Amino acid sequence: MYAGSQFKYVKHKVEAVDKENLSYSYSVIEGDALMKNALEKIVYETKVSPSPSGVGSICKSTSKYYTIGEFEIKEEQIKAGKDKSSALYKAIEAYLLANPDAY
Structure with a gap:
């Protein structure tokens, strides 16, 4: 988990x-x-x-x-999933920008 x-x-x-x-x-x-x-x-x-x-x-x-x-599926369930995915992408982007040698 x-x-x-x-x-x-x-x-x-x-x-x-x-x-x-x-x-x-x-x-x-x-x-x-x-x-x-x-x-x-x-x-x-x-x-x-x-x-x-x-x-x-x-x-x-x-x-x-x-x-x-x-x-x-309720619209609020889809929006919650989309918000979590967006937060994950933003976290990855921030990490990669701060650590350009990581990729």
């Missing part, structure tokens, strides 16, 4: 890695992130591209939730 995480167990599956186009995707296929079998899986797709100015990059991330039966 990760410190600060609400989940005790999550199993990921890498779906695709495209080094040439700087994109990858993975799925959450098991664990309590699937909300006790309310979700079949969650697919995350990420693509990094150069910024228009040529300085830095743009990271776009898409999440797809595959529900089981009539289960509906």
Whole structure:
């Protein structure tokens, strides 16, 4: 379990890695992130591209939730997940900017 995480167990599956186009995707296929079998899986797709100015990059991330039966995900649940992902990206960015030799 990760410190600060609400989940005790999550199993990921890498779906695709495209080094040439700087994109990858993975799925959450098991664990309590699937909300006790309310979700079949969650697919995350990420693509990094150069910024228009040529300085830095743009990271776009898409999440797809595959529900089981009539289960509906509430908008506030999606927003909470998005906020956590954004905070993680900002923390990674800050670390890499402060430690340019780390990558």
